[in-house]
Amino acid sequence: MIAISIAGYDPSGGAGILNDIKTFHALGVYGTAVITVLTAQNPNKIAGIESVSTDFIEKQLETILEDYPVKHVKTGMLYSKENIKLISDKVVDHKLKLVVDPVMIASCGASLTSGNLAKSIKKYLLPNTILTTPNIEEAEKLSGINIHSIDDAMKAAEKIGKICNVIITGGHLNGSNIFFNGSVKVIKGDIIESENIHGTGCSYSAAVTASLVKGYNLLQSIEIAGEFVKNSVINGEWGTLNQLYELKL
Numbered sequence: 439m440i441a442i443s444i445a446g447y448d449p450s451g452g453a454g455i456l457n458d459i460k461t462f463h464a465l466g467v468y469g470t471a472v473i474t475v476l477t478a479q480n481p482n483k484i485a486g487i488e489s490v491s492t493d494f495i496e497k498q499l500e501t502i503l504e505d506y507p508v509k510h511v512k513t514g515m516l517y518s519k520e521n522i523k524l525i526s527d528k529v530v531d532h533k534l535k536l537v538v539d540p541v542m543i544a545s546c547g548a549s550l551t552s553g554n555l556a557k558s559i560k561k562y563l564l565p566n567t568i569l570t571t572p573n574i575e576e577a578e579k580l581s582g583i584n585i586h587s588i589d590d591a592m593k594a595a596e597k598i599g600k601i602c603n604v605i606i607t608g609g610h611l612n613g614s615n616i617f618f619n620g621s622v623k624v625i626k627g628d629i630i631e632s633e634n635i636h637g638t639g640c641s642y643s644a645a646v647t648a649s650l651v652k653g654y655n656l657l658q659s660i661e662i663a664g665e666f667v668k669n670s671v672i673n674g675e676w677g678t679l680n681q682l683y684e685l686k687l
């Protein structure tokens with residue numbers, strides 16, 4: 439059981455590739471990783487971003503695909519339109535099952551893109567995607583709808599849902615997530631007071647991907663990911679996630 443994360447490197451271990459690999463591992467899936475950017479950051483600030491060339495991202499991905507029977511990919515921080523186009527082409531060429539965390543803004547408010555990427559994500563990536571997992575700000579960018587309530591989020595989910603299945607996450611909206619896969623559902627959650635929230639979006643989308651790899655359907659995978667992130671927030675340390683724990687199913 440194997441998956442690829444195509445994402446950025448957060449040396450603080452909270453978000454990005456390190457988080458994804460820890461999440462895959464915690465759920466029993468072998469993690470491989472294609473790095474799109476290096477960042478210098480901690481949970482409170484992004485001090486710098488150095489991008490990897492689109493050609494070298496392609497080389498990393500092709501080299502993994504040449505030797506590993508990977509069917510599932512998740513994307514995180516893709517950073518540029520060129521990278522988005524590349525990944526979209528590769529997903530189609532290699533018939534990969536794709537989960538997209540449409541990373542655009544860090545929880546500290548810093549931009550994680552080289553420009554406005556919402557349009558390219560919608561045009562190139564989402565049509566080839568099993569599930570996208572925007573937080574509220576990202577869902578606003580993808581839908582063009584300001585989200586102040588569960589009703590607003592349902593409208594945004596329906597709009598994004600015209601392109602692919604979507605779950606709007608993020609722990610606001612009374613802890614609920616809004617899921618659209620043909621019809622809209624409010625998945626009730628709890629609000630947990632915690633400082634361990636850096637990287638929750640990465641953990642969530644990686645946990646969905648790992649669950650799909652393990653053969654769970656989309657609804658089951660969403661439930662597992664919700665449970666995983668809740669436990670990670672409760673048991674986390676250092677403002678990060680992913681204490682190893684036994685998932686009882």
Ligand code: PXL
Pocket residue numbers: 445446447448453454455477479514515541543544545550636637638639640
């Ligand atoms: O949580 C979004 C995110 C994703 N990927 C990387 C990040 C962040 C937020 O800081 O740094 C690499």
